[in-house]
Amino acid sequence: MxxxxxxxxxxxxxxxxxxxxxxxxxxLGTLVFYNEHAETILGRRYEETGPMPVELWSTMFHPLDDRGKPVLPEALPLVKVLKTNKPATKKFWIRALDGxxxxxxxxxxxxxxxxQKLVGAVSMFTEVTA
Amino acid sequence: MKVRFWGTRGSLATPGNETLRYGGNTSCAQIVGDEGTVLVLDAGTGIREMTKTFSPKLRRVDVLLSHLHMDHIQGLGFFYALYNPDMEVHIWGPATPTLDLRSRLMRYLSPPLFPVHLRDLPCNLHIHDGSRMEAEIGEFKVSSWQVCHPGSTVGYRIEGAQGSVAYMPDHEPVLGGVRFMADREWISGISVADGVDMLIHDSQYTDEEYANRIGWGHSSMKQAMEFTRIAQAKLLVPFHYDPTHKDDELETMLFEAVAEAKPGFPVIPAKEGDTIDVATQKIVENSP
Structure with missing residues (x-):
């Protein structure tokens, strides 16, 4: 099971x-949970989004850098972690699901x-002032 | 396939008149298959008496350690099979990321805690990492998964032609929450217990006691019943009783938990000396 x-x-x-x-x-990068505080930043409850594959969550928030250029999925910290097994950090813009x-x-x-095997990865994030 | 209980107590051995019915020895149970395969579940103080009952013809025994807290290994030094050069003894148990099982066991089986070194035991000893194992042991298929309890701890699932048993003596599946997760794949230990014929499960506390001991790694009697229901196990055997619970208190706990939880499955509390037949769910022997 x-x-x-x-x-x-x-x-x-x-x-x-x-x-x-x-x-x-x-x-595998599949989103399996985000908590209540993440819900307020991402603009939607986890119960509404549910699990989703990395291809979806890495693009659905339309991540942009300070110059307005798209941040490619492979440049997102969580995607990097899954490839390297090492911590990663980055500041970027998102368009949350509340618009x-x-x-x-x-x-x-x-x-x-x-x-000693990878069982998942965690992203901790905070909203920062521009 | 029969399960005999040699020690049902958690944390600390509690001999005396007030624990005679359920027993005062710490965690130890024995599974004997119809073809004679012998598995020993944990090596609490109950293990000493067990060894005396081994057939002289027995040549192999496998000890499955759920974890290395003292109440689960204290009897290991008195497991006489270890001192028999004609015996093949296999010990399975969880390693940690930095220490293998042999190194972990040596912390106990060496001076000053114990006079005999692990390396000096005359039996044919094999030590296996049981952190996440799947093995054929005699007539049984044995598998393990890490479960929620402080330190490296596993639950074992034992499957044979005559039935299946899950052994989870120390387990806190509701840790951090007030209730079980709705999605069963997110519940600790569910793979161990899924649909088994007999679930031997941690039942250390009342709900009131658990509220003051969150994170200690144990369950209340009612939580054990709820876990059994979710896992769709067919029989619950409460186990690993708190050393402060006397026989009368244990029976009151059980009576109240059954009355409140109304389990749709039988509940047979583990008693030292009882043997339960897995297929019939009956106590077939009582030898206190």
């Missing part, structure tokens, strides 16, 4: 209890499980 690694389960439980915005993906443009600072890091 389908089940999640315990490290991912614990990360989701922790994220549910934090006031920091958290976005959680599985090893509002917000600048966010993202720090992403891998979740390496007890068996």
């Amino acid at each position: 389908m089940h999640r690694d315990i490290e991912l389960i614990l990360m989701r439980q922790l994220a549910s209890s934090l006031a920091s915005a958290i976005f959680l993906v599985d090893p 509002v443009k917000r600048k966010i600072e993202v720090t992403a890091f891998p979740l390496i499980g007890q068996n």
Whole structure:
């Protein structure tokens, strides 16, 4: 049967209890959860979006740099983490699902499980003033 | 396929008149298959008595350690199979990212905590990483998954021709939440217990006690019942009783939890000395 690694389960439980915005993906990059604070920045409740593949979430917020140029999916911190297993950080603009443009600072890091395998990745982010 | 309980207590051995019915030894159970395969579930203080019952013909025994907290390994040094040069002993248990199982066990099986070194044991000893294992052991298929409990901890699923058993003596699946996740794939341990014929599960607390011990790695009796329902296990065997719970208190806890949770499956509390037949869900022997 389908089940999640315990490290991912614990990360989701922790994220549910934090006031920091958290976005959680599985090893394939599929979005599996974001918490309440992330919902306020991303402009939609997780219950409404549900899980989605990396190809979708990495483009649906229309990420832009300070000059207004699109940030390609492979330049997003969370996508980088999935490829390198190393932390990554970046500031960029998004158009949230409530239609509002917000600048966010993202720090992403891998979740390496007890068996030394990648079990997922986490993005912590905050809204920053332009 | 039969399961015998040699120690049902959690945390600390609690001998005495007030724990005679459910037992005072710490976690240890034994599974014996119809073809004679012997599995030992944890090595709490109950393991010492078990060894005396081994057939002289027995040549292999596998010990499945859920984790290395003291109440689950304290009896290991008194597991006489380890001192028998004719015996093949396989120990399975979780490693950590920095220490393999042998190194972890050596912390206990060496001075000053124990006089005998692991390396000096005369049996034919094999130590295996059980952090996430799938193995054929005799007539059984055994698999393990990491579960929610402080430190590296696994639950075991044992499947045979006569039925299946899940062993999760220390498990806190609702950690951090007030209720179970609606989506069962996000519940710790669900793969271990999914649809098994017998679930042996942590039932250390009342709900009131659990509220003051969140994060300690255990479940209340009612949480164990809810987990059993979600996992669609066919029989719950509450296990790993708190050392402060006397026999009468345990029975009150069980009675109240059943009355409130109204489980749609049988609940047979583990008692030291009881043997349960997995296929019939009956206690077939009681040898206190």
